[in-house]
Amino acid sequence: MKILNLALLIGYLSFFIASTAAEEVKLNDSLSLHYQQAGSGDTTIIFIPGWMMSTEVFEHQLAHFKDSHKYRALAYDPRGQGKSSKPVEGHTYQQHARDLALLIEKLELENIILAGWSYGVTEQLAYLNQFGSNNIKAMIMIDTGPDIAGASRDEWVWYLNDDSDGYSRWFTEGIIEDRDTVISEFVKWMLENPTAENVAWISNIANQTSSSVAAITNATGFYLDYSKDLIALEGKIPMLYVVRDEVKEVADKWIKANTPSATTAYMGKHMMFWERPDEFNAVIDQFLKDMETK
Structure with a gap:
């Protein structure tokens, strides 16, 4: 019986490893990116994690595509995050985009759907800004718009230009001065169900990124606005926005005014893709099906 159980366990682990492969690609002498992929097909959906997050948060999406022969799902850890290299320099979203371009080149990926979450949206738009859309089949933006800071909360932004609410400062100076509190409160805010177990698991992911890297990526992200780049795609390629319920009004207003042909969905909180897989x-799936029929 013990031998049979061991054989079953080995078989299960072999299947899991084969269906969701964790790998590493060396981009240059100082940078290697950790990634996981699942499924196969001519189209690759690249999931890009947000601030201090890693491939792990997309576990349900990788599992969902593991048996697909149409689509390959790939998620990676940006530099300084997760299991990727931790170089001293290069922690801007413009550089992250150049890293993404090298990742695509090294893995010889074509027919790409970029699916960024949070600051991962900024990363995919930085890629669009620098490398164009020739290799992009579609865009999926998960709970972030193209502009990071604005004049008021009537805009679809994270921060205020004058930082009158101290929100940006809290995520830059705060992550250095009081790391544990910032991570804990941020993780709780992201979740509909902030149980101790969920908070601990996501906090552990965040703790793989140093405070200095977290502060720099947040601070430099503050100045980025890729609205023109995203608006230029209107009517040219399929776009999908999945946005948390609490900002539906401002997000829907921007989307309808600037990219009206895009598909939209509103649900949950910031980590809806993990909590509501x-x-x-x-x-x-519906977005991909609609793409196939057009």
Whole structure:
């Protein structure tokens, strides 16, 4: 019986490893990126994690595509995050985009759907800004718009230009001065169900990124506005926005005014793709199905 159980365990682990492969690609002498991929097909959906996050948060999406022969799902850890290299320099989203371009080149990826979450949206738009859309088949933006800071909360932004609410400062100076509190409160805010177990798991991911890297990426992200780049795609390629419920009004206003042909879905809180995987993955599946029929 013990031998049979061991054989079953080995078989299960072999299947899991084969269906969701964790790998590393060396971009240059100082930088290697950790990534996981699942499924196969001519189209690759690249999931890009947000601030201090890693490939791990997309576990439900990788599992969802593991048996697909149409789509390959790939998620990676940006430099300084997760299991990727931790170089001293290069912690801007413009550089992250150049890293993404090298990743695409090294892995010889074509027919790409970029799917960024949070600051991962900024990263994919920085890629669009620098490398164009020739290799992009579609864009999926998860809970972030193209502009990071604005004049008021009536705009779809994270921060205020004058930082009168101290929100930007809290994520730059705060992450250095009081790291544990910032991470804990940020993680709780992201979740609909902030149980001790969930908070601990996501906090552990955040703790793989140093405070200085977190502060720099947040501070430099503050100045970025890729609205023109995103608006220029209107009517040219399929776009999907999946946005948390609490900002539906401002997000919907911007989307309808600037990219009206885009598909939209509103659900949950900031980590809806992890907390509501069935609902989120169904939206992705429908978006892909609609692309195939056009």
